[in-house]
Amino acid sequence: MYDKVSPNLNFVEREKKTEKFWEDNHIFQKSIDERKEGEVYTFYDGPPTANGKPHIGHVLTRVIKDMIPRYRTMKGYKVLRKAGWDTHGLPVELEVEKKLGLDGKEQIEEYGLEPFIKQCKESVWKYKGMWEDFSGTVGFWADMDDPYVTYDNNFIESEWWALKQIWEKGLLYKGHKIVPYCPRCGTPLSSHEVAQGYKDVKERSATAKFIVKGEENTYFLAWTTTPWTLPSNVALCVNPVETYVKIKVGDEKFILAEALVEANFPDTEYEVVEKYVGTDLEYKEYEPLFNFVTPDKKAYYVTCDSYVTLTDGTGIVHIAPAFGEDDANVGRKYDLPFVQLVDGKGEMTKETPWAGTFCKDVDKEILVNLEERGQLFNAPKFEHSYPFCWRCDTPLIYYARDTWFIKMTDVKDDLIKNNNTVNWIPKTIGEGRFGAWLENVQDWGISRNRYWGTPLNIWECECGHRHAIGSIEELKSMSDNCPDEIELHRPFIDAVTIKCPE
Numbered sequence: 001m002y003d004k005v006s007p008n009l010n011f012v013e014r015e016k017k018t019e020k021f022w023e024d025n026h027i028f029q030k031s032i033d034e035r036k037e038g039e040v041y042t043f044y045d046g047p048p049t050a051n052g053k054p055h056i057g058h059v060l061t062r063v064i065k066d067m068i069p070r071y072r073t074m075k076g077y078k079v080l081r082k083a084g085w086d087t088h089g090l091p092v093e094l095e096v097e098k099k100l101g102l103d104g105k106e107q108i109e110e111y112g113l114e115p116f117i118k119q120c121k122e123s124v125w126k127y128k129g130m131w132e133d134f135s136g137t138v139g140f141w142a143d144m145d146d147p148y149v150t151y152d153n154n155f156i157e158s159e160w161w162a163l164k165q166i167w168e169k170g171l172l173y174k175g176h177k178i179v180p181y182c183p184r185c186g187t188p189l190s191s192h193e194v195a196q197g198y199k200d201v202k203e204r205s206a207t208a209k210f211i212v213k214g215e216e217n218t219y220f221l222a223w224t225t226t227p228w229t230l231p232s233n234v235a236l237c238v239n240p241v242e243t244y245v246k247i248k249v250g251d252e253k254f255i256l257a258e259a260l261v262e263a264n265f266p267d268t269e270y271e272v273v274e275k276y277v278g279t280d281l282e283y284k285e286y287e288p289l290f291n292f293v294t295p296d297k298k299a300y301y302v303t304c305d306s307y308v309t310l311t312d313g314t315g316i317v318h319i320a321p322a323f324g325e326d327d328a329n330v331g332r333k334y335d336l337p338f339v340q341l342v343d344g345k346g347e348m349t350k351e352t353p354w355a356g357t358f359c360k361d362v363d364k365e366i367l368v369n370l371e372e373r374g375q376l377f378n379a380p381k382f383e384h385s386y387p388f389c390w391r392c393d394t395p396l397i398y399y400a401r402d403t404w405f406i407k408m409t410d411v412k413d414d415l416i417k418n419n420n421t422v423n424w425i426p427k428t429i430g431e432g433r434f435g436a437w438l439e440n441v442q443d444w445g446i447s448r449n450r451y452w453g454t455p456l457n458i459w460e461c462e463c464g465h466r467h468a469i470g471s472i473e474e475l476k477s478m479s480d481n482c483p484d485e486i487e488l489h490r491p492f493i494d495a496v497t498i499k500c501p502e
C-alpha cells in the first residue's frame, strides 16, 4: 500500500518536489476554487515587516498560522488567506536615517519629508523576495499576489474608518504621556537610549509638610527625590490597604505610614493619636504647598493607589501628573488637573519665581523656600542612579508630552467579558498572562511625533472644534484644497484643510 521509506531518503529533495507539485498544479488556488459553495473562513495574516530578514522564530508562527486555515480547508470551508505587509513605523525611519547619514528629526526635516518618506517606502521591500521564498519553503499558503499593505491608501482609510468609530464613541482623546526627555536636545529618548546613560549621583531629597485642611498644626508628610516637581503638585497618594497613623510630636501632628514612623522619627518621643487604613484618608484635603497657579479642576486631596510602597519615604507620595508615569495614571484615575511648571527646555515657567532656570537647579531654592515657611520636615541627601542624555550629557527629566489615547479603561469590562469567551490554548494564557493584562489595562497611547505612519484623522480648528475624518470621500467633501490623487501621508496630508462645521 505504501512505498517503503528508504533509509537514505533526502528530505529536502522530497519537500522541494512537493512544493513544486503544489506550485505547478496551483493547489492553493484549487483549494479555494473547489469549495466555492463552502462556508467562508477568513484568515488575514498578522503582517511581517519586510525590511528585516525572516528568522527561525518566524518558522513557528508561519507554521501555526498555516495549520489552522489548512485544517478548516480540509473540513470543507472556503478559506480566504490574505497575506499582508507591515510597512510603517520608527524602525523603518531609523533604517533610512542610517542609510542617508541623517541624525534626528531636525536633519530629516532639512533633508525634506517628501524624499524621506519616498525612501521609507522603498526600504520596506528590501527582503520581500526572501520572505516569499521562505514562506514557500515552510509550506505557508497565503495570497501573496494580492496582499494588504499598511502604507496603501485603502489600508490607511480603513484605519481612519475605525478611528472615526472610536472618536464618535468618545473613546479617542488627547492627553499626556510621560516620556524620558532630554531638555537640551528637545526630544524624548527611547528606553534603549535611556539605558545607555545612567550615572550614580548624590542629590537632596525633600520630605515636605502638607498642611491638613481644617486641622491645626497637622501635616501629611510626603517624601520626594525631585523637589523641583513640588510646585506642580496637585495631590497626595497613599496605599489603600496599608496602615497609617497620626502621631503627636510636641505640639505638631503628622500623618504617615505606621511602618515608617521609626525611620522618620528616630529617638523621638511621640504619641499615636489616630490609626487609619489608606482608604480612610481618601479625598482628605490639604492646603497647596505653592500658589503659583489655580488649577482648573478639584485638586489638593489624598488619592489611593497600590503603586505606593512602604520601602522608603513616608508611605505618602506627592503627585505631579506632568512628571511621572505613576503620577499620570493616578491623575487620569482621579481626573486631577494638569499643572506643568517646566517648559520644553527644562526651565521653570514664568508663573514661578525661578523662570528661565533649569528645573533641577532650583531644588535648593525650593528647599530654602519651604524651610522659611516651616513646611520642610527634612532634606536628606541620597544617592541614586540617574539617567543622562547619551548625546549631550544633560540630566534627563520625565516629562509629559501631548499624546492621543484610546480610552481602553472605559471598555475594560467588555474586553474581559469577550476574553472569557475565547477558547485559549493553553487555558492559563487567557486567564493568566492575558487576563492579568486586561485587569490592569491602561489607556493606549497611539500617536508618535514622527513621519512614516498613519496620519491621525483629526482636524483641529482655531475655534477648538475637532473633526474626525473617516474616508477620502469625506475629506474631499469638506475640503477646498484636497488634490484628486491625495496620498494619505505626511507631508501631503498636512497641507489639506477642511471647513470647520462649527
Ligand SMILES: [Zn+2]
Residues within 6 Å of the ligand: 182, 183, 184, 185, 186, 389, 390, 391, 392, 393, 394
Ligand atoms: Zn541631549
Ligand SMILES: [Zn+2]
Residues within 6 Å of the ligand: 461, 462, 463, 464, 465, 500, 501, 502
Ligand atoms: Zn471652528
